[in-house]
Amino acid sequence: MRLKSSRSFSQGTAVLPLLLLAACGGSESPNAPPPPTNQPPVANAGADQTVFEGTPTNLNGVGTDADGDTLSFAWTQTAGQLVTINNPAMALADFTAPDVVAGSPETLTFRIAVNDGAASRTDTVNVTVEENEPPVANAGANANVFENTPVSLDGTASSDPNSIDTLTYAWSQIGGVAVILNGDDTAQPTFTAPDVAPGTMEALVFQLIVSDGVNNDTDNVTITVEEGQSMVMISGKVNYEFVPPNVNCNGLNFNNTVTQAIRGATVQLIDATSGGVIDATTSDDLGDYVFTNVAALTNVRLRVRAELKRSGSPSWDFEVRDNVDTSGNPPPLQNRPLYALDGSDFNTGGSDQVRNLTATTGWGGASYTGPRSAAPFAILDAFYSAVQLVLSADGNANFAPLDAYWSVNNTLMSPTDLDAGELGASFYSSNPDGGAANPSLFLLGDASVDTEEFDDHVVVHEWGHYFEDTFSRSDSIGGAHSLGETLDARLAYGEGWATALAAMALDNPLYCDTSIPGTGGGFGIDAESGGFGVQGWYNEISVVTFLYDLFDTANDGTDDDSLGFQPIFDTMVGPQASTEAFTTIFSFAAELRPMLNAQQQAFLDSQLERENVDSIGLDIWASNETNDAGGNRDVLPLYTDMIADGSVTNICTNSDFDRPDRDGNKLAEDRYIRLSIPVTDSYDVLMTTTTATPVTPDVNDRDQSDPDVYIYRDGVLIAFGNSPVDNSEAFTSQGALIGGEIYSVMIEEWRFDDEDGAPTTYPEQICFDLSFTATP
Template sequence: MKEKLFIALLSMLLVACGGGSDGEGNGNAGNNGEGNSSVSTLVFSTAHSPAVISDLTSTCIASGATVTLSGTIQYERVPFSSSLGLGLNYNNIQALPARGVIVEALTDTGCVADSTTTSSTGFYALAVEQNTNIKIRVKAKLSNSGTANWDFEVRDNTRSNGLYVVDGALVNVGMTNSIRNLTATSGWGGSSYTGIRASAPFAILDSVYEAVMKVVAVDTDVNMDDADIFWSENNSTARGDKTLGEITTSHYFNDELYILGQVNSDTDEFDTHVIIHEWGHYFEDNLSRSDSIGGLHSLGDLLDMRVALAEGFGNAFAGMVMDDPVYRDSFGVAQRRDFQINVEANSTTNPGWFSESSVQSILYDIYDANSDGTDAVNLGFAAIYESMTSANYIHQNSMTSIFSLIHELKSRNSGTTTEIDTLIASQTANNLLGIDPIMDQYGTGETHAGYNTGSLQDSLPVYSVIRNDGISVEVCSHKTAKEQNGLGVRQFLRLQASSTGDYAITATYSSGSISAGQSDPDFAVYLNGVLRKRARTSTAGEERLELHLTTDEYILEVYDYRNTDSMSSTGGSACFDIRLTAN
């Protein structure tokens, strides 16, 4: 006789003492066999902190007959208001399936009797030995090993990088199949968070799930590196100690994503586009290539072309994954405000090859099936994916930019080059702001400089060429656009040595709005995007580097350090004669 038992399992907080999985041991949690509901008693140290447990698990195998435990795992998502600008709508919290997450059946000794992954509807089924005490554990973990591989976990960077899990009650499974449905709750109490924000890690994971599935749909044997996603209710925009939640902003770096969670300031766990944008950087880092130097950026900025591509791609990618071009980021008191970016919008401020707005507009138009304005391209994600993950793109001599990506796309989709050129041309406003037809990965023939530099050399050509032929090349570093990662701070040269051997590269001040004594030239040498050597002494007006070169083409990046030091009182326009000489 089946009896429906409804157990409200509330948060079980234990003072961490290194003990075992005693989280359910509060008295009466469980099935008393008589159709009566039972409620776990709670032990809280605070109403807002989850239990931190040093947990010991092992694997065990059923020795007798088994029964099936099945059910649905859900999490509560707070959606955005249907009105732009009004942030999250806590009056419309939805229970959604937790897709692709790991579910385990644990015995009372912490032994894993069986484990599985939830389906796209959040369904799971496990086989466990009859008449054993079992609890269901749901891990904030997406994992797949097989034809396609991935492993993403959500952890708490303020509590020993612990893995977030949800445990059900320890209940005897009896002799027949049964159902256990679990829902990770939002913690919202009507006007503020009054409970633990249990659904947050699963909301983050579900956004990542969308991105992973987008990739798997076009690459069924993709192999993704493991990555950790760190979230905590303590994660704020303070810049300091990450173990205290001082993470600066939601960001990606080196196989780790950090996501904001500080209420009434900035939370990102329900901001799907924000999370997928950051995962997009993981995608570039692991499956493609990005030479971006990061830094502060905003729509309308004239950026280093590498940054423009990375940030524009991230925004466009989020739109592609969700098939929704409107990026929304909630913030403020009770998360009731948001700002938006519509990547389908073709009108951009300061368009050009240095604009993330132009990049996102171009890439999204290449992706989507909506032919609007000058957009007659609808290649879908597969074409973009194949271009970005191609050996040609990953190992390109040049730096990653809209030039190299579009060049690769056009070479692989020759039937749409005219339409792509039309799309590119739509991102031109005047003789300074725009993009010329892309002929190659180096932006050869580009005529839009971004801004006037008077008589000084501007950011064109996109790449100069330097050889050991006795001829110096002048390039100038400007912070006219913006400090550190603005267009013109760094200039690029294609460095071509005539033979393998030892060489010297020198940069000598030649002119500028600042004096030689105020300038500090530095440079870096890359081969296929990999940094080979860097010269960054503090010698005013000159820099020198000796290195061994082959006949491969390197990229030399030259800049004035004082245009990157984030100080408004230093730097300016400084020009340098660059020479390559054999030693």
């Protein structure tokens, strides 16, 4: 075997040859390594090209060899019209592209062979030869424009059959009043249409020359300038996207997002330059707005404010604002930012325009990815629905101002910190900010926790508390409450009223409360069928179903009639607002009954009976009620009768329905007294705990009874005693009680409410001796 000397040479470097000895009949070294194997070269004929006929064309060949061998090159033509290759033995060769028929490009194929002396490799390249065809100029369609408006010419439709050509543009004016053409070397130059005399038109002619560097073409366009309108109309629709709940209220159904009108909101036309308000109007029930007599040729933008405002009679003032401000120096609550929806700037031009705006959800498919523009307007529209319900009963109703506070940062956290957006819950407040702010709703919006903007029943539920507060009266004591719980009668009525009102206002009995968007969480209340807890006057769902079935026209079971909203409204704003008793289902039903005819009274009675509320002998004091919540202690009578003559009555409270954590608002934790006053005088009130409350070893335990007494007349607090004295409350009424009048009294064991320390061993029933004695 012949020994091969393998030489590796790098430029300018001498490398010692490596002698490989092979055993072949007499090698000097039988253990020498075999000679290295030659690695063939790599051939690269370059990238395919397209060239014009007659042009010198390079063949850009490259050869490489891993061994560093000297390479030789050889170009040959393998296809197409035969040409002469110059320098075929070089890596870089060339030829002149032949003539071809116009419109019929021809492909020539060339092959390069690269040889390292031992091996050869090849590669091919295609060169497409085409005739350089002239471009086609297109100056755009003739058009009519208004005077003094910006105009753009459009030469972008110009073209060149040769894909490799780049076009240049040259515009010039060849007719009409001279204008200054900006960007006359671009495809889309601009100018301002000149002023024309009234009743006349001016034709401007422009010529476009396009070139591919060899050939040119021209085209003309005529722009006719006419006198425009001096005043125009801007109109359109303002809408928001609403997300309905899934079936069974299992989350929001973003796949079924609908577009709804923003009704009754303030729409402004804003001067885009100064920011001033040019005009303002109110969107109608279809979301339509219109601005007439708007100056032409003005830069403007449209704005929809998240507010409903109407003056006169009826009147209202509702706003949606952002409460979150962590600056450390926040403005007063009602000066926090109002939400607004803005369109983009535009020129009013010289003719009428239609411009529609839509507030979108911001949902990106799996989470919120964009601005949540729809939310404030969804809240506002829920208000609008509630207003319409009230107006159906009183067309001249005047609504007290109400603000809704919502933010994407309003999250669930206790204690409530409005500036930080930390809310214990979504809630209504009659006098937030210490009374400096309007009655307000505070709504959750943190998508990681819970959002309310599309839970329209929740929004109107809270609005229902506003209604009670401003049109009627509520003695509800509030507090945590879950569906099906056995509640204080005042709380049950207040909550049931609010949920029923939502169903009425939205014309939908299904109250949905969804939780975290995208998770499918949520629950629902069907105002038609209820279905939570034990039916009775202490169950908010019973109140919901009772009220809704009085209202609706759907017949199911004993719900075979309808009162509509009017008598319900009349009762709430009339006798319920001034009832002597606390506001419960009893006061409402008893005050409503005299307004009804015999058939309607029978219907009312049937709905009460269905909810296990005795209709026989119905009065505001529940005097004849027999439903004692399943035989539980200290439930009935709802009002214990007492005379303020110094006689002592023993009365008990219990927290049987308030386990495991007490909230102090369940049935029997507060007890009611119907107090008769014999003579006008101040009265000494004495309430003494008669149940033993053992002292616990923990000195921090608040283990002693703390009785409290509150005396009301027609819902107004007249006198109270709520000292922290253990096991006793003794006070003199803050002024005289009127002889012959009836007062509603509430007594409570404060430890049932006490957040901070009633031990779990605290008795579940506490009894008191109570007396009212005229002062000497």
